Amino acid sequence: xxxxxxxxxxxxxxxxxxxxxxxxxxxxxxxxxxxxxxxxxxxxxxxxxxxxxxxxxxxxxxxxxxxxxxxxxxxxxxxxxxxxxxxxxxxxxxxxxxxxxxxxxxxxxxxxxxxxxxxxxxxxxxxxxxxxxxxxxxxxxxxxxxxxxxxxxxxxxxx
Numbered sequence: 001x002x003x004x005x006x007x008x009x010x011x012x013x014x015x016x017x018x019x020x021x022x023x024x025x026x027x028x029x030x031x032x033x034x035x036x037x038x039x040x041x042x043x044x045x046x047x048x049x050x051x052x053x054x055x056x057x058x059x060x061x062x063x064x065x066x067x068x069x070x071x072x073x074x075x076x077x078x079x080x081x082x083x084x085x086x087x088x089x090x091x092x093x094x095x096x097x098x099x100x101x102x103x104x105x106x107x108x109x110x111x112x113x114x115x116x117x118x119x120x121x122x123x124x125x126x127x128x129x130x131x132x133x134x135x136x137x138x139x140x141x142x143x144x145x146x147x148x149x150x151x152x153x154x155x156x157x158x159x
Contacts, residue, residue: 015075052077
């Protein structure tokens with residue numbers, strides 16, 4: 001797995017959040033549908049105009065492990081004071097991040113990266129999840145392309 005460890009200061013994101021269940025892999029089905037809808041209704045395009053260096057973001061936060069659900073937030077770094085009034089603001093705390101590269105068509109490639117992080121990377125390193133938001137960072141380009149690049153950012157701490 002190609003990854004790097006970096007420190008990042010806190011930052012604010014703008015966008016919209018959706019509650020998603022993890023029961024029976026429901027999140028792996030619903031999240032691509034949320035992106036499809038966001039691409040079709042112009043929301044992704046409007047966000048892309050606001051996006052900072054990280055591009056468009058898919059952020060997993062507000063985990064409720066008892067209910068087996070979380071908020072999936074489609075957003076971008078807040079780079080301006082001017083955005084649509086129905087957009088939400090959320091703060092991503094400062095953290096040490098493990099940043100994993102994903103190269104290939106969406107959503108299959110990035111879903112495999114997530115699987116490998118939890119089944120291979122965490123068990124074989126001296127790190128554990130820092131219990132904060134985690135996110136996907138999407139670059140410009142064709143997400144169906146074999147060379148499409150994205151990243152998975154996981155907050156980590158030493159065991």
